[in-house]
Amino acid sequence: MFESKSGILLIGGLGFFLLAFVSNAAVPMLMYRDLPEQSTREVVNANVMYQFEDLSVRYPDPFKKYFGQPTPEKCTEALELGRQIYIAEGCWHCHSQFVRPVSNESRRWGPVARTEEYQNSLQRPVMFGTRRVGPDLSREGGRRGNDWHAVHFFRPQQLSAGSPMPDYSWFFDEDPQQPGRPSPAHPNQRGLAIITYVQWLGSWLKSYPAYENFVPIQDQMAHPLE
Numbered sequence: 001m002f003e004s005k006s007g008i009l010l011i012g013g014l015g016f017f018l019l020a021f022v023s024n025a026a027v028p029m030l031m032y033r034d035l036p037e038q039s040t041r042e043v044v045n046a047n048v049m050y051q052f053e054d055l056s057v058r059y060p061d062p063f064k065k066y067f068g069q070p071t072p073e074k075c076t077e078a079l080e081l082g083r084q085i086y087i088a089e090g091c092w093h094c095h096s097q098f099v100r101p102v103s104n105e106s107r108r109w110g111p112v113a114r115t116e117e118y119q120n121s122l123q124r125p126v127m128f129g130t131r132r133v134g135p136d137l138s139r140e141g142g143r144r145g146n147d148w149h150a151v152h153f154f155r156p157q158q159l160s161a162g163s164p165m166p167d168y169s170w171f172f173d174e175d176p177q178q179p180g181r182p183s184p185a186h187p188n189q190r191g192l193a194i195i196t197y198v199q200w201l202g203s204w205l206k207s208y209p210a211y212e213n214f215v216p217i218q219d220q221m222a223h224p225l226e
């Protein structure tokens with residue numbers, strides 16, 4: 001059997017399966033076995049709080065109505081809701097959340113994904129995704145302003161001509177001046193939550209874009225990332 005073509009293929013196939021299991025499952029499990037899984041509250045860092053506070057200043061009325069004050073507890077709530085929306089709306093069908101160590105992906109999107117980034121309850125289950133109709137979003141946070149996201153969710157084609165991304169007008173309340181018509185200036189609870197979630201993605205990295213008075217939080221993780 002071992003000298004036949006099919007025998008070699010069988011052993012090769014099993015061998016590669018074993019190698020993949022060891023390198024993708026066993027090694028990361030051993031490397032991070034002492035790293036406790038963080039709760040959502042624990043992954044609220046200064047970067048995402050900066051964005052959450054910015055939302056409260058930019059959209060004061062809806063923010064007050066749906067979240068009250070921009071506290072870390074409210075930010076936790078927004079992140080959990082944002083992630084549910086990300087799943088419910090099928091964003092993962094077009095966007096991945098994993099920078100792969102191939103094809104120079106890091107030059108386009110930032111540091112290659114590391115196992116420990118996924119060691120928290122907001123990543124259960126992980127939203128790696130496989131299709132990339134749109135760009136990878138795992139380092140999306142801080143790349144764009146909150147108002148950019150609001151307009152983009154309202155009508156992607158206004159900011160990216162010919163974009164196949166659908167409109168999400170149900171992330172917005174109506175304009176008081178024009179009753180019955182949703183407006184990008186009035187994100188509702190869903191809108192504020194999904195923007196917070198998108199701004200959180202990659203907020204744990206040193207490469208998160210810097211702002212004035214910006215305090216990067218690296219001590220959240222055992223090993224600071226690039």
Ligand code: HEC
Binds near residue numbers: 089144
């Ligand atoms: C049908 C596929 C599709 C779906 C579904 C989709 N997107 Fe997109 N998305 C795209 C494409 C294509 C782009 C790039 C063009 C553009 O900016 O609109 C994009 C761009 C983006 C960007 C801007 C990235 C950047 O910085 O340039 C964000 C953020 C985003 N999508 C988030 C989401 C979220 C959140 C959802 C779910 C509510 C979603 N997308 C659903 C296809 C999709």
